[in-house]
Amino acid sequence: MSLYEPTVLQFSKMLNNFEVWLDAAAEHAKSKNFDVSVLLTSRLAPDQFHLIRQVQAACDQAKSTAARLAGQDPPKHADTEVTLDELKARIATVKSYLATFTPAHFEGAEARAISLPFLPGKVMTGVNFLHEMALPNFYFHATTAYAILRHNGVALGKQHFIGGLTLADA
Numbered sequence: 001m002s003l004y005e006p007t008v009l010q011f012s013k014m015l016n017n018f019e020v021w022l023d024a025a026a027e028h029a030k031s032k033n034f035d036v037s038v039l040l041t042s043r044l045a046p047d048q049f050h051l052i053r054q055v056q057a058a059c060d061q062a063k064s065t066a067a068r069l070a071g072q073d074p075p076k077h078a079d080t081e082v083t084l085d086e087l088k089a090r091i092a093t094v095k096s097y098l099a100t101f102t103p104a105h106f107e108g109a110e111a112r113a114i115s116l117p118f119l120p121g122k123v124m125t126g127v128n129f130l131h132e133m134a135l136p137n138f139y140f141h142a143t144t145a146y147a148i149l150r151h152n153g154v155a156l157g158k159q160h161f162i163g164g165l166t167l168a169d170a
Contacts, residue, residue: 002103002106002109003069003106003109003127003130004101004102004105004106006130006135007062007066007101007130007134008066008098008099008101011062011098011138012062012095012098013163013164014058014062014138014142014163015058015059015091015094015098016095016163017142017160017161017162018055018058018091018142018145019088019091020160020163021145021149021154021156021160022055022084022087022088022091024149024154024156024160025039025040025084025149025154026084028149028154032153036084037082037083037084039051039148039149039152040052040082040083040084040087042148042151043148044144044147044148048144049141049144050148051145051148051149052082052087053079054142054144054148055087055091055141055145056079056081056087056090057137057141058138058142059077059090059091059094060074060077061137061138061141062098062138063075063097063098065129065134065135065138066101068114068126068129069109069112069126070101070106070109071105071109071112072105074097075097077090077093109126110125110126110127111125111126111127112125112126113125113126114126114129116133142161143161146160
């Protein structure tokens with residue numbers, strides 16, 4: 001299997017799920033008569049990022065993982081989002097960027113040397129980078145974003161996290 005599937009396809013699916021979560025957050029805030037920005041600035045613990053930064057971090061991980069595995073530089077974002085609409089625009093921008101990749105971009109990605117800015121002079125192979133660093137980091141931020149919303153009463157369940165499934169008849 002190419003590294004295209006566990007990056008571009010999975011990140012895109014999860015970013016679609018983020019949009020569902022944010023829509024549910026907006027509906028929850030509306031139904032309870034409070035500003036959705038309360039949820040956007042909520043966090044699980046004082047030393048963790050708030051929801052906005054969790055979404056930004058997940059978006060950054062998705063775009064940078066795909067780019068780095070494809071031997072490209074990822075686009076930069078200023079992390080200036082403060083509203084729900086701005087956050088959803090950030091997600092849409094990253095999904096559009098991911099859509100520019102094809103499986104051909106990932107040829108040889110398994111063995112590509114991926115440098116780690118926080119460990120100068122060290123590299124990981126693409127497959128190890130994906131499985132040991134990029135996917136866990138993406139899911140850490142996705143899970144934390146989801147947990148912030150659940151903790152604040154947003155009606156989300158496991159299926160909202162997992163999203164749609166590709167099924168076939170047995």
